[in-house]
Amino acid sequence: MASIKISSVRKVYPGNVEAISDLNLDISDGELVVLVGPSGCGKSTLLRMIAGLESITAGEVRIGDKVVNKLEPAERDIAMVFQNYALYPHMSVRQNLEYGLKNRRTPKAEIEQRVNEAARILEITRFLDRKPRQLSGGQRQRVAMGRAIVRQPKAFLFDEPLSNLDAKLRGQMRIEIKRLQRSLKTTSVYVTHDQLEAMTLADRLVVMNAGRIEQVGKPVDLFERPASLFVAGFIGSPPMNIFELATLRQLPGTTLPASIPAKADLVGIRPEALRLEEPAEPFIALEGTVELIEPVGGESHVYVNLNGIETLATVVVQGRLAEGEGSHIKLFMPASALHSFVSETGQRVE
Amino acid sequence: MVENRPWLDALTHLVLVVGVLIVAFPVYVAFIASTHEPSAFVRGVMPLLPGDNMVETYSRMLGEGLELAGTPPVWLMLTNSFWMAMIIAVGKIIISLLSAFAIVYFRFPLRTLAFWTIFITLMLPVEVRIMPTFAVVADLGLLNSYAGLTLPLIASATATFLFRQFFMTVPEELMEAARVDGAGPMKFFKDILVPVSITNIAALFVIMFIYGWIQYLWPLLVTTQEQFYTIVMGIKRLMAQTDREPDWNLVMATVILAMLPPVLVVLSMQRLFVKGLVETEK
Ligand SMILES: Nc1ncnc2c1ncn2[C@@H]1O[C@H](COP(=O)(O)OP(=O)(O)OP(=O)(O)O)[C@@H](O)[C@H]1O
Numbered sequence: 001m002a003s004i005k006i007s008s009v010r011k012v013y014p015g016n017v018e019a020i021s022d023l024n025l026d027i028s029d030g031e032l033v034v035l036v037g038p039s040g041c042g043k044s045t046l047l048r049m050i051a052g053l054e055s056i057t058a059g060e061v062r063i064g065d066k067v068v069n070k071l072e073p074a075e076r077d078i079a080m081v082f083q084n085y086a087l088y089p090h091m092s093v094r095q096n097l098e099y100g101l102k103n104r105r106t107p108k109a110e111i112e113q114r115v116n117e118a119a120r121i122l123e124i125t126r127f128l129d130r131k132p133r134q135l136s137g138g139q140r141q142r143v144a145m146g147r148a149i150v151r152q153p154k155a156f157l158f159d160e161p162l163s164n165l166d167a168k169l170r171g172q173m174r175i176e177i178k179r180l181q182r183s184l185k186t187t188s189v190y191v192t193h194d195q196l197e198a199m200t201l202a203d204r205l206v207v208m209n210a211g212r213i214e215q216v217g218k219p220v221d222l223f224e225r226p227a228s229l230f231v232a233g234f235i236g237s238p239p240m241n242i243f244e245l246a247t248l249r250q251l252p253g254t255t256l257p258a259s260i261p262a263k264a265d266l267v268g269i270r271p272e273a274l275r276l277e278e279p280a281e282p283f284i285a286l287e288g289t290v291e292l293i294e295p296v297g298g299e300s301h302v303y304v305n306l307n308g309i310e311t312l313a314t315v316v317v318q319g320r321l322a323e324g325e326g327s328h329i330k331l332f333m334p335a336s337a338l339h340s341f342v343s344e345t346g347q348r349v350e
Numbered sequence: 351m352v353e354n355r356p357w358l359d360a361l362t363h364l365v366l367v368v369g370v371l372i373v374a375f376p377v378y379v380a381f382i383a384s385t386h387e388p389s390a391f392v393r394g395v396m397p398l399l400p401g402d403n404m405v406e407t408y409s410r411m412l413g414e415g416l417e418l419a420g421t422p423p424v425w426l427m428l429t430n431s432f433w434m435a436m437i438i439a440v441g442k443i444i445i446s447l448l449s450a451f452a453i454v455y456f457r458f459p460l461r462t463l464a465f466w467t468i469f470i471t472l473m474l475p476v477e478v479r480i481m482p483t484f485a486v487v488a489d490l491g492l493l494n495s496y497a498g499l500t501l502p503l504i505a506s507a508t509a510t511f512l513f514r515q516f517f518m519t520v521p522e523e524l525m526e527a528a529r530v531d532g533a534g535p536m537k538f539f540k541d542i543l544v545p546v547s548i549t550n551i552a553a554l555f556v557i558m559f560i561y562g563w564i565q566y567l568w569p570l571l572v573t574t575q576e577q578f579y580t581i582v583m584g585i586k587r588l589m590a591q592t593d594r595e596p597d598w599n600l601v602m603a604t605v606i607l608a609m610l611p612p613v614l615v616v617l618s619m620q621r622l623f624v625k626g627l628v629e630t631e632k
């Protein structure tokens with residue numbers, strides 16, 4: 001078990017592609033850090049540099065208190081779980097789990113004991129003698145996890161480990177990974193595309209964009225106080241509604257709440273925070289017609305075509321909306337739920 | 351595709367049966383001819399049922415050969431051919447596995463050049479470079495030896511190319527997982543890459559074994575002593591007799607015997623082929 005310290009790390013791929021530029025990140029011992037960001041922002045690259053599968057162009061990666069820049073993956077004492085599992089197809093599940101331990105000349109009795117223990121935790125004891133191709137996707141995923149935990153490494157690195165599973169199984173495995181990580185207390189870095197996975201798994205969430213870190217923090221903090229327009233748009237589903245203050249000002253009979261900073265020229269509001277009834281605090285009122293209603297289980301996503309505003313607004317309504325599509329509704333933006341941004345820098349202002 | 355239409359079944363069977371007959375009939379005739387007296391084959395009317403000369407013909411060919419034609423016993427030639435084909439097949443597979451491994455998994459200077467150099471030798475089979483190759487082998491004193499028979503035929507662009515193509519379809523994560531698991535390059539090669547290539551290796555082994563088995567020109571050049579003659583040379587020598595009709599029964603017996611080892615190789619590898627067809631997943 002160890003902390004991971006990433007200092008001023010850069011990665012330039014051949015052909016002068018800069019995938020990571022000057023990135024700093026401290027991951028403390030036992031923490032589960034989730035990396036999210038749009039496709040191609042460098043999440044896998046960062047993870048693979050920690051793993052030692054990709055060379056580090058500049059900067060320093062430390063695992064524990066050792067600089068690992070020049071070490072082979074095996075010498076870094078990390079374990080990695082791949083998206084396609086990368087199980088050795090010709091070996092039985094047991095051999096898959098044993099392989100890394102055998103290579104490190106772990107005593108036979110200890111290998112046996114660790115493999116059995118991992119198999120028990122992951123409930124794959126029944127499959128130990130099967131080949132990977134005789135397993136379902138979810139079972140293979142468990143074996144891949146097993147291969148990581150038998151090694152008892154300093155850190156787990158996950159690159160979208162659940163994205164090949166169907167939604168239901170993904171939910172189950174997500175909970176199991178969280179439980180497993182809690183009980184083993186192994187430092188983990190987890191890359192994902194999935195909002196829900198990111199929000200629920202992370203002790204800390206790292207939002208990346210174009211090779212840089214946009215914001216780091218507790219998932220709730222990122223959700224409640226996104227530091228930039230990018231994070232505001234990326235975290236939360238459906239994404240935050242963003243309006244230009246200039247447009248809002250021109251709406252008939254609107255006075256902007258005094259709480260909006262003078263520098264701001266954009267305000268955002270979460271679809272969940274839009275009200276259908278007038279709130280007690282200062283607010284901005286909007287009117288429009290219901291364009292589309294998507295019933296999503298216990299709640300409904302309502303898309304509203306606002307008068308005087310180009311973009312559709314998204315509203316999340318608990319239960320069902322009384323009005324049907326095409327009907328006229330009023331929306332209220334409570335001042336306390338507004339996020340203010342400066343469009344030029346994309347940063348939040350208070 | 352699974353269809354259930356009786357007349358279609360019948361038709362496909364008919365086509366297959368006709369195909370098998372066309373291929374198998376000459377072999378059958380060869381076998382029949384090998385069981386009759388020498389004259390039976392050239393009499394004009396060919397017998398279609400086995401004669402009574404079989405034991406005599408086969409034991410004679412296997413045991414003594416035909417002094418008159420300068421042919422050593424068939425079992426000796428079979429052994430020579432077997433070792434020649436075996437060394438060529440195994441040698442080719444080892445060399446091309448290693449070179450494909452180097453080309454696909456290592457970044458070294460002039461890697462592409464190395465690959466294309468190997469590739470270009472595809473255009474230069476032994477027949478094309480026979481004089482220089484012979485000169486080299488002769489200068490090395492390898493005439494009349496297994497080394498001389500096999501070495502020039504071992505270096506193989508075809509197999510290297512096929513293994514390269516296959517290795518490139520093996521997911522890169524497999525190599526990465528092995529690296530994380532502490533396997534060095536040769537350990538990865540031995541523990542993972544070769545086992546996952548096993549069906550390809552089996553297929554190439556069969557092809558290369560047969561390639562080695564049917565070599566004629568090269569053994570003819572490098573062997574002058576009877577003890578190194580190969581079976582294909584032997585057949586040719588049996589047929590090329592001066593002033594008399596070849597003993598067709600002897601020729602055909604030798605042909606039938608020559609067919610057996612490749613057939614056995616194919617049969618023994620069949621299980622792996624079928625496995626390779628069924629398990630497409632890596
Ligand atoms: N081997 C490579 N050579 C050159 N450029 C590469 C290489 N691998 C990745 N890149 C580039 O580096 C950038 C980051 O890639 P990376 O795979 O880290 O993205 P990612 O965030 O993991 O994306 P995704 O979510 O789609 O997996 C991309 O622009 C990609 O095109």
Ligand SMILES: [Mg+2]
Pocket residue numbers: 043044045
């Ligand atoms: Mg990726």
